[in-house]
Amino acid sequence: MPKRGVKNSFFSHFGKYLASMKIGFTSETIYPANYLSESILVVVRVAIMAALYRISLGYLDASEVGNLNVAEIVWILMITESVRYSVFSVARPIQDAIQNGDFAYQIARPYFYPLFLLTQSFGQSIPFLAVNLSVGIAACFFFVGPFHFSLLGLGLGLISLFFGYLLDSVIYLIIGLSAFWFENNWPLWWIYGRAKFILGGAMIPLAVFPPLLKKVAELLPFSQTYYSAALLIVKYDQASFGRFFLIQLFWISTFGLIATIMFRKGLKHVAANGG
């Protein structure tokens, strides 16, 4: 057997997940037309949101709503939407693998399958994130101009974005694993997608919601995927960061536990019946 790397070390174990991220990234750079064409949508979305909120605030004769001006609203929505559309969900590959029987073969390799998929989908998302965010930033500068930038807000916002990505991925993992029990799990996709769109601040910023609804929406996982991070980047305040961080940790642990139970039950199912 060829010599194994630093045997059983953290680096040799972790190296396979970095390699999975790399191959995910490489596989998406083959078809640049895919993400370049998607970035056109980003420009259209920014243009529509800028026009919509300018007209709405003009109609109300106000320069701000929910403590946010038009530029800040558009920047928040652009970040939320660009990240949401760029992220590759782990639900699709896991669901396909369960339904076509590949799952049994894939788990037979020496790695932790969910983490392998997660890092792979992160790698796949990187080119889309880079292009969509770059085009989105340029479009925001063009249509609404800059916002008041804070380096601390950017740093903490990126941390929040990472945890938001984890939360989103764990929820998608649960949706994917549900294929063990549901032949058609499309309703779960649909519900989650719509909940993220409406209660996740992708259509209307939560800051604009009535106070009670805003509080409830903030506590739910949907807004904690990408909206909270976008808010921290555009309009940073320390108290919000702490609150968002705790809510994110709560949901990641809860859904992580559910996903682990589902994965173990799925493994038993595969071991008994081959998928």
Added chain:
Amino acid sequence: MNQIEVENLNKVFKVKEKPAGFWPGFKNVFKPNFKNVEAVKDISFGVKKGEIIAFIGPNGAGKSTTIKMMTGILHPTSGKIRILGLDPDKDREKLAFQVGAVFGQKSQLWFHLPAIDSFDLLARIYELDKAAYQKRRDYLVNIFEIEKYLKTPVRKLSLGERMRCEIVASLLHQPKILFLDEPTIGLDIIAKQKIREVITKMNKEDEVTIFLTSHDAGDVESLAERTIVINFGKIVYDNQTDLFKKEYIKTKTIEIVFDKPTPGFHTSQGRILEKDKYNAKIELDQSKDDLNQFLKETVEHYNIKDINIFDPSMEDIIGLIYQEKQQKDVPDAKEGR
């Protein structure tokens, strides 16, 4: 000592049954019916280091289920499996570092990327040292002659080229045992021959034990030293391949398409089963007819457009095995009276 030990292995699947008709189907939603399907029934065998075993049988015989249990993908209902001293069900990850597997209809290569990218990823998955991996990869690339399409996206490779890359992928971590589940399925005769050649070469040079499932009698003839036949989950034959060939692969069927009308086709070898102006179907009995002689004669005297050679189908072979068993059982029964 055996590298593979299988004792009294059983696998029962629980399969949901849906009765026909609306009302029984509706009732089944609330009170589903299950039936037990015995995929593998009390099988035992051992495999020594460096052996090439053909584990053959028709579709649904239990070949893949057995291989899945041996690689830790499936949990046996009862019985014992030891692969290199490990229990695949409990030590799946440890075992994965020591065995390789190719499932003919499942790819481990990234479809849109060149095979070399998948090889690099697998090297990381199996935690191989970089220099040792590169040396091993170059060695395998050379043996399997895949250098010229190493950088071509897998989706653009032919099935035979892809299968060679699949086998290289499964050998990168230098496994002691290689499980090949239908590696020649869907391949043309040239590609099959190439795969068989490289499998034999790897077995000789690397001393890797090969456990091969197939329902192509040609794989058995060219590769295996020993043949195990499984049917309806039970082992019905386990012996040396030479004996197996002598007993059960007795005939070859040849189909010829002529270039121009040849109504008077005849041959000194074999028996003509069917013929018309453009086609002829001949059966050769390998114990008395010579295939090379037949081909030489036919090519010399007739204009051939196409020629195909077929081994007996797995179903025919199984039929012969049962026929022989029945013939053996009848005298025994008479003696018992």
